[in-house]
Amino acid sequence: MQPTAIKETLKTHISKVTTLTDEQFDYFFSHFQYQQYKKGQSIIAEGSMVNCEYFVLSGCLKSFFINDELKMFILQFAMPTWWASDYNALYAHTKATVNVDCITDAELLCLTNEDREKLCRELHNVEYFFRWRTNKGYVASQKRLLSFMNNNVKYRYEELMALYPQLYNMVPKNLIAAYLGVSRETLSRLYNP
Amino acid sequence: MQPTAIKETLKTHISKVTTLTDEQFDYFFSHFQYQQYKKGQSIIAEGSMVNCEYFVLSGCLKSFFINDELKMFILQFAMPTWWASDYNALYAHTKATVNVDCITDAELLCLTNEDREKLCRELHNVEYFFRWRTNKGYVASQKRLLSFMNNNVKYRYEELMALYPQLYNMVPKNLIAAYLGVSRETLSRLYNP
Incomplete structure (x- = not known):
C-alpha cells in the first residue's frame, strides 16, 4: 500500500467518529508504525508480553487459542479497518492468553499502549475516538x-455471514467452524446434508 | 443510604481511576438521579427504549433474556459499584434486547446517555473514566x-465464585445456573452427586 493510501485509510476511519485538524492527525499518525506480515505469520503469541494494538490496512487476522485437547477456538477475525490485540494482556500488562496471526498476507499499523495513552491525554478527541471504539x-x-448461549450453529453461521459477507471469501471454512465452536465436519453437514 | 454516603460511594469509585476537583465532581454528580427499586422490579424491559445506565449503590441486579423456549440466559450480574444497562440499545438508540431487573432491593444512580456524552465532552477526565470502564x-x-467456549460447567462455576465470592450469598443458585447456561439440576448434581 502506498504511503498516501495508508494515511488516508486511517484518516477516513477516524473521521467517521471524530474531527482532528490536519496538524492533529499528522501528529496522531506519526505514532503508528507500518508493518507487513506474511500469511500464517504470528503477531502475538500466547505467553509473550503484549505492548501494541494493530489497525488492519489490508488482509485478515484471527485471534485464537488452543486448549489442552489441541482444539482451536477463534475469538475474533480482524479485517481491513478493524483493530486487533490481546486487550486483556495489553491493558493489564500481563502475558498474552490468546494468539493473533495472519490468515492472509497483511499490512498493519501498530500503536503502542504508551503512545495510545499519551495521545488520549494530549488530544481529547482521540480519547473520544478510543472510547467509541471500545x-x-x-x-x-x-x-x-x-448468540453463543442462545442460538444453534446454523443460525450463528448465517448471522455471521449476513453481518460480514466478506468473510465468506477471505476465511477458510475450518476457521469459520472454529469461530462457531464446532468441527469442520459439523459445519459441512449443515450445508451439504 | 444517606445522601453523603451516596456521593462518597460514587466519588470513591471514580477516584480509583481519575482525578476530579471537588467542583468538577459536584458538577458530575449533579447529573445522576437517585432511584430505589424493590426485589424483582424491572429496570429495563425487552422491547422498550433505553436512555440510561445505572451505577449500583446497593443490592444486586441481573441482565438477562428469555428465549423462544422460555429458557432464561443471564448475561451479567451487577453488584455495588458495578454499572448496568443494555449498552447495545443505549449506544445505538434502539429498543432493548435484554431485560435488567433486581435480584434484591436496590439503590441506583441513573445517568442518561445525553448527560454522559455531555459530561465526556465537557470534562476530559470523565471521558477517560468512561473509556477505562468500557x-x-x-x-x-x-x-x-x-471461558464459555473452552471450559466445562464445573470449572466455570468455580471460576465465577473465585472471582466474585459475594455472589454466593447474594444470588440464588437457579440464577447462577442461568448465568452458566445450564439447568439448576445440572448445577446441583455437580455439587451433590
Missing part, C-alpha cells in the same frame, strides 16, 4: 456471547 | 466468551 467492541462481544 | 467491561466480556 464501546463498539464491548457491544459486539456481548452480542456474540448472547 | 475497556474493563470489554475485557471481562471477552474472557467470559473464551
Whole structure:
C-alpha cells in the first residue's frame, strides 16, 4: 500500500467518529508504525508480553487459542479497518492468553499502549475516538456471547455471514467452524446434508 | 443510604481511576438521579427504549433474556459499584434486547446517555473514566466468551465464585445456573452427586 493510501485509510476511519485538524492527525499518525506480515505469520503469541494494538490496512487476522485437547477456538477475525490485540494482556500488562496471526498476507499499523495513552491525554478527541471504539467492541462481544448461549450453529453461521459477507471469501471454512465452536465436519453437514 | 454516603460511594469509585476537583465532581454528580427499586422490579424491559445506565449503590441486579423456549440466559450480574444497562440499545438508540431487573432491593444512580456524552465532552477526565470502564467491561466480556467456549460447567462455576465470592450469598443458585447456561439440576448434581 502506498504511503498516501495508508494515511488516508486511517484518516477516513477516524473521521467517521471524530474531527482532528490536519496538524492533529499528522501528529496522531506519526505514532503508528507500518508493518507487513506474511500469511500464517504470528503477531502475538500466547505467553509473550503484549505492548501494541494493530489497525488492519489490508488482509485478515484471527485471534485464537488452543486448549489442552489441541482444539482451536477463534475469538475474533480482524479485517481491513478493524483493530486487533490481546486487550486483556495489553491493558493489564500481563502475558498474552490468546494468539493473533495472519490468515492472509497483511499490512498493519501498530500503536503502542504508551503512545495510545499519551495521545488520549494530549488530544481529547482521540480519547473520544478510543472510547467509541471500545464501546463498539464491548457491544459486539456481548452480542456474540448472547448468540453463543442462545442460538444453534446454523443460525450463528448465517448471522455471521449476513453481518460480514466478506468473510465468506477471505476465511477458510475450518476457521469459520472454529469461530462457531464446532468441527469442520459439523459445519459441512449443515450445508451439504 | 444517606445522601453523603451516596456521593462518597460514587466519588470513591471514580477516584480509583481519575482525578476530579471537588467542583468538577459536584458538577458530575449533579447529573445522576437517585432511584430505589424493590426485589424483582424491572429496570429495563425487552422491547422498550433505553436512555440510561445505572451505577449500583446497593443490592444486586441481573441482565438477562428469555428465549423462544422460555429458557432464561443471564448475561451479567451487577453488584455495588458495578454499572448496568443494555449498552447495545443505549449506544445505538434502539429498543432493548435484554431485560435488567433486581435480584434484591436496590439503590441506583441513573445517568442518561445525553448527560454522559455531555459530561465526556465537557470534562476530559470523565471521558477517560468512561473509556477505562468500557475497556474493563470489554475485557471481562471477552474472557467470559473464551471461558464459555473452552471450559466445562464445573470449572466455570468455580471460576465465577473465585472471582466474585459475594455472589454466593447474594444470588440464588437457579440464577447462577442461568448465568452458566445450564439447568439448576445440572448445577446441583455437580455439587451433590
